[in-house]
Amino acid sequence: MIIPCILDRYAKMMRELLERYQIKDMSSWDGVNADLVITDPPFGIKFDGKGGNYNRDVDNVVDGYVEWDVKEYAEKIRGLLDCITNNTKDDGQALIFSGWNNSNLIHNEIIKSAELSLRGKLYWAYNFAPACKLRPAHNIYEIFWVTKGKTWHYHNRCSTLHCTAGEPNLTTLIFKRDYKMNMPKYPTRLPFKLIQSLLEHFSNEEDLIFDPLCGSGMVGVVSYMLKRDFIMGDLNENGKVVFRHLLDYYL
């Protein structure tokens, strides 16, 4: 029977992909040996994505997002940098996202790191901001580009509108958030095209991509779609629920 056979294959593939999302603390990874880390730490602003100032239906947003207190932020970032150091190849690279509020702390900790070097900073400009009544909206993320060794790997062009419709550069990436209807939502899910652009610029097919703070697991979804291998984790079990829905959507 052809249809049961296809369904069995799909179920097996889903099981294998779900196993690559592990519920664990970033500090408990060891020896992953990734080519590239793409990761997006909590913001340190008492964020849970459910505030009334966000333009979304709160009922669809999953619980369990683990935020970092600003008092412990520098220490947590040191932990993240250790995680990156211990889990990348000798010539590995990392792209670390940051909202604007505490990006100075991330910058300072990278500069102090003996193992990692800051190679540059990119900006992601996006189309969503909290509905600000008192001041203008501020739609920028910073992305710190970090390498473990003395060299870096970088492709000049990607296949998204970032390079096909504009002058290729790595200063500003302009991508809209891609909202999905009728499925559980993760508070800070990164858009597909943004991750695609970063993967195409900073990695090759079959590379191993790692995200120790993966939330919805979007880094894994796009890695898989672009023929990269991936492994990732989060403390929030609900992130894995969103990941399963995203896999169903994209596959």
Ligand SMILES: C[S@@+](CC[C@H](N)C(=O)[O-])C[C@H]1O[C@@H](n2cnc3c(N)ncnc32)[C@H](O)[C@@H]1O
């Ligand atoms: C900004 S979100 C990541 C969102 C993700 N990039 C996406 O596209 O969905 C940061 C994540 O870090 C997780 N987190 C916080 N502390 C952690 C820790 N010590 N170990 C693992 N995950 C942690 C949070 O639960 C949250 O899901």
